[in-house]
Amino acid sequence: MDGTHSRQPMASALHRRPRRTEALIQVLLGLSGLITVLVTLGIVYELARGAWDFFRHPLWEETHRSLAAPVGPATPRFLLPTEGRELPEGSVLRVGDELVRVVAVEGETLVVERGIQGTGPAPHPAGTPLLLQSRVSVWAFLTGREWIPQLGRFGVLPLLTATLMVSLIAMAVALPLGLGIAIYLSEYASPRMRHLLKPLLEVLTGVPTVVYGYFALTWVTPGLRRLLGADTVGVYNMASAGLVVGVLVIPLVSSMSEDALRAVPDSLREAAYALGATRLETALQVVVPAAFSGLTAAFIVAISRAIGETMIVALAAGAGPRLTLNPFQAAETLTGHIVRISGGDLSYDSIDYRSIFALGLVLFTLTLGLNLLSQRVVAHFREEYR
Amino acid sequence: MNRSPAFAPNLSSRHRKGLIGLALFQLATLSSVVALMALLYTLVDHAFGYAAIEYQVYPGDLGMDIYRLDDLPPETLAQVLAEYLPPQVYRSLDQDRPLAGRPGPELAALVIQRVFQPKVVRTWSLTESLLQRERIAAQARAELPYAEVRFVDWINARFLSRPQSSDPLRAGVRTAILGSLWLMAIALFTGLPLGVSAAIYLEEYADRGHWFHRLVQANIHNLAGVPSIIYGILGLAVFVRGLAPITSGAIFGPAGATVNGRTLLSGGMTLGLLVLPLVIINTQEAIRAVPASLREAAYGLGATRWQVVWHHVLPVALPGIMTGTILALSRALGETAPLVVVGASTFITFDPSGPFDRFTALPIQIYQWTARPQDVFRNLAAAASITLLVLLLLLNSTAVYIRYRARQGR
Structure with a gap:
């Protein structure tokens, strides 16, 4: 049955007329389906645009050089003291409010093109400092080992390693449990036991993550410090955050894994029992291998969830990016950093605001990639038994 | 059972392994229960307990209790102010508005702020308060000789009814709860119509093999896996910045508008987008559970597609849709990260009056109190966490009740 009208003449009472409202409703409903696609496109577009801004926007670096003599509005030559930073040809400098391009360097004089990029040439007094234009390169972003916005160092590695470290600890908890x-x-x-336990696990999923964060900071961290010594374990540390993220994703792992295990046909179990296998042997040597791809998908989804988890790490893992593999030290994750810098009235023109999008893009790519991978694995898993 | 000799020797060890395996699996199950118990214990442990409070003027000296000031006649309170405030302070307050004419609660607040000036210097957990009363008393006498040690329930009616305050003894979650309710209402208005119509489209209209159906369906499952903080970034870019004239209320006239788009409307719409995939998936399941015979009977009588959906499918699926929507909303109620990114305000003492107000929410309040270095705010965070959990429990029980009623009716 569809909304198009048939051309066959029928009894006039039963003749299908084109129904405008019906068609309109169908279009409206289809539009709301389209909007969900637009949300995804919106996420991708905004992250990409923000990240583009982040990489394109000029940063002004200190050169420790200033004009040795005043310059008029038309002079193409700047006299400079020799010490200070190297100024390569073609680079862009800022003098006061004016931007100039370096054409040549002749000893102490700098030959420049005045008033570029929409700025007008203007006179400058002696002693005006010169600032060198630079940009965050994608390469430096992906491979840099330091994240210090004040110094213009934007290497994502410390944030990324902390994220992976927390997720790793979380999976070490959530996977076996x-x-x-x-x-x-x-x-x-x-069946009675299942009836009792399943809602309990659902409660664990329903607890807001900020409450888990509170739990990590006020119960798990002091516990770890008492257990391993306050010298070893910091007040803020990745281990505590990771353990609690692990607890958070246990229900996810268990429910997805259970679905995978229950999807294994009973004939396999019965065959194993008939061969004299014990229950444990049947479970571990027959059912688990048969459900392997489903279990893998569950773990991948759980990792993705752990990577995107925010409030637990924001509260318990500490502030300040740090490149460390010691789980008992504080280190900020991708999500933790975004939350910390975006609190309050963040200015739209700040480097922090733009960096949110670059970091968000990294996070989105990671989690989306893992989710797609798990869907692939599940599709593979379905093929096995149908 | 026939035990052949070749089989028998390792049989007992295999059984032992089986038992160990079972014990380990039970232990794993138990551990998650223990984790939940530990979490609840931590919250309760911090929501009650002894606190050491230091005063500028000890209320006991005046025969008063700071929690019972509201019961006193205003004249007595005005008298206390006249007696204890420096004359010039008293005069300037009186010139503002005559103190004698002010209502009791306002005078009580003044007495506490200006005269008693209570300050919580230390708190103890409930466990300590119950088990080590003598040690606490001795410790307080030795280290904090000027402090009054009293049992404080950090979560109580006052805590629920008072606005945010920088004074931990007077701080409450009223503004935060109202903010959360506003956010949920806006999220509902954004997410529900959109989500239900998308679900109807996918289940009743779209052709399953068509590329558009597959695209929308795959997209919804991917959206459900996007970290919530990414939705916050989307909300920041689109609602807060891009649609600032609308979300700040500026296009509806300058009265009541906020300076930027960091308003309840932006936060609520962000949460609406966040729960959209959940609403769609839950609604799809509810619609799928409607028996096909119902649709066929209606079509057989000559109903159009929309008549079938509106008069037959939706009424039957309604309890399922409601349950799913409530569960999605409870997810929205607990979300913190997207609201922080969208720009929840740190300190708001007034009740929200419309969608264009700056906002705070219960989870935001918990986050900020937990992040404070002073211990006393941890007690407030625990109290607020319990409040949030109770609200979530109410929501979920409603969902369970609706589901139960629907099953009974069938």
Whole structure:
């Protein structure tokens, strides 16, 4: 049945007329489907545009050089003291409000093109400092080992390693526990037990992450400090954040894994029992390998969730990016950094504002890639049993 | 059972392994329960307990209790102000508005702020307060001789009804709760119509094999996996900055407008987009659960597609849609990161009056109190967390109740 009208003449009472309202409703409903696609496109567009701004926007670096003599509005030659930073040909300098391009360097004199990029030539007194234009290069962003916005250093590695470290700790918790729960629920537990445990796990999912963050900071961190010594474990540390993120994703791992385990046909279990295998042997050597791709998908989704988790790391992992592999030290993750710098009335013209988008793009790419990968794995998994 | 000799020797060890395996799986299950218990314990442990409070003027000396000041007649309070305030301060307050004519609660607040000036110097957890009362008393006598040690319930009716304050003894979550309710209402108005119509389109109209259907469906599943903070960035770029004239309320006249787009409207719409995939997925499931025979009967009687959807499919799917929407809203209620990025305000003491107001929300309040270095704000954060969990519990129970009623009716 569709809205188009048939050309066959029928009894006039039953003749299908074109229905305008019906067609309009269909278009409106289709539009709301389209809007969901626009949300994704909006995310991609805004992140890409913001990141483009971040990489294109000029930064002004100190050259430690200033004009040795006053210059008029038309002089193409600047007299400079020799010490200070090297000024390469073709680079753009800022003198007062004016931008100039370096044409040649002849000893102490600088030959420049005056008033470029929409600025007008103007006289400048002696002692006006020269600032060198630079940009954040994508390469420096991806490989830089320091994130110090004040010094113009934007290397994403410290944030990325902290994110991965927290996710790794989280998975070390969630993977064995989540899988253990899934095996217990699907292979051992009585229906009554399942009825009791499933809502409990749902409660764990329902607790807001900010409350988990509070828990990490006021219970897990002091516990770790008491256990391992206050000298080893910092007040803010990645281990505590990672453990609690792990607890947060346990229900996700367990419910997805349980679905995968239950999808394994009973004939496989029965065959194993008939061969004399114990319950554990059936579970570990027959059911788990058979559900392997489903389990893998569950872990991948859980990693993606752990990478995107924000409030726990913002509260418990500490402020300030740091490149360290010691889980008991404080280090800021991608998400933690975004939340910290975006609090308050952040100016739209600041480098912090623009960096949010570049970092968001990294985060989005990571999580989307993992989610797509898990869908691939699930599609593969479905093929096995149908 | 026939045990052949070749089979028997390792049978007991295999059974033992089986038992160990079962024990490990049970332990894993138990550990998640323990984690949940530890979390709840931590919250309750910090929401009650002894606190050491230092005063400029000790209320006991005047035979007063700072929590019972509202019960006193205004004249007594005005008298206290006259007696204890420096004369010039008293005169300037009186010139502002005659103190004798001011209402009791306002005078009580003045007495606390200007005369008693309570300051919480230390707090103890509930466990300590219950088990080590003597040690706390001894410690307080030795280290804090001028402090009054009293049992404080950080979560109580006053906490729920008072606005935010920098004084931990007077701070409350009223503005935050109202902010959260506003945000949820706006999220509902954004997410529900859009989500339900998209779901109807996908389930009842679209051709399953068509590329557009597959695109929308795959897209929704990907959106559900996007970290919430990314939605915050989207909201910041589109609602706060891009649509600033609308979200700040400026196009509706300067009265009541905010200077920028960091308003309830932006926050609510961001949350609306965040829950959109959840609403769609839940609604799709509810619609899918409607038996096909119902549709076929309606079509058989000559109903149009929209008549089938509106008169037959939606009424049957409604409890499922409501349950799914409430669950999606409870996700919105707990979200913090996108609101921080969209620009929730740090300190708001007035109730929100419209969608163009600056905003705070319950999770934002918890975040800010937890992030403060002073211990006393941790107690407030625990109290606010319990408030949030109770609100979530109410929402979820409503959803469970609707589901239960729907099953009963069937």
